[in-house]
Amino acid sequence: MRNTPPLRNESMDKEKKKKLLRYAALSIRGELLQDASDRETLERERRALLLELALSPEDALQQAAEVLLE
Amino acid sequence: MAQFESLSGFLGRREKLERDVSSPELTKPLVSVEELERICEGNEDLQVLLQEMLDSCARYTETVCRFEEIALKDRSETIESGDMEEIDTLRRRTHNAMIDSVNILARNLTKQGKGAPWARALSDRSKHAKFAITLTFARFAEHAPA
Numbered sequence: 001m002r003n004t005p006p007l008r009n010e011s012m013d014k015e016k017k018k019k020l021l022r023y024a025a026l027s028i029r030g031e032l033l034q035d036a037s038d039r040e041t042l043e044r045e046r047r048a049l050l051l052e053l054a055l056s057p058e059d060a061l062q063q064a065a066e067v068l069l070e
Numbered sequence: 071m072a073q074f075e076s077l078s079g080f081l082g083r084r085e086k087l088e089r090d091v092s093s094p095e096l097t098k099p100l101v102s103v104e105e106l107e108r109i110c111e112g113n114e115d116l117q118v119l120l121q122e123m124l125d126s127c128a129r130y131t132e133t134v135c136r137f138e139e140i141a142l143k144d145r146s147e148t149i150e151s152g153d154m155e156e157i158d159t160l161r162r163r164t165h166n167a168m169i170d171s172v173n174i175l176a177r178n179l180t181k182q183g184k185g186a187p188w189a190r191a192l193s194d195r196s197k198h199a200k201f202a203i204t205l206t207f208a209r210f211a212e213h214a215p216a
Contacts, residue, residue, distance in 0.1 A: 014142055017138075018139050018142050021135045021136075021139040021142070022135070022139055024131075024132075024135045024207075025132050025135035025136050025139065028128050028210060029132050031128065032125060032128055032129065061207055061210060061211045062097060062207070062211065064207070065096075065203065065204070065207040065211075066096060066097060067138070068131075068134060068135065068138060068203055069203060069204070
């Protein structure tokens, strides 16, 4: 028999991981892009994700790296 | 009730273990970007090869992030048909390109007598993958825009 709390935690954990990975992908692509207008679009989504995650850019990247390497 | 307490205890221990394992050491690259730049300094060919390798590592890492993000999606979320296959093919292609670029730089560093001891540890695809991911995050984390 499973209880509700772990299920909810797993789900929240997964959401956070997805946001961290999305954030990392956008950050890397933003650095590689030459086109300034494309960068601007990425930047908006990146900042929104950062607010949702409530992390500094450095911590978000560090945690995303840990998700990939865990 | 006893079962719930037991499960809570297990989750608590798991969380503690995750915190203990989580460390900057996990994400430390075999060699720093600064060290590679220092080694290649003054040699235009090596600098070009280094830039190509760094960008190749970044493209691979971005692809892995996108692949893992899709892999984490629930069945309830919409995953476009073919998305997974497409990103997996891209991931394998960028992985091969990244391995080539790392090996080319290492070979040229050795040819120039500068050595590449860090490359000796890259004995298989998974080690190349970890090398690319740690190097890319180290490269971009330092000047992450606020």
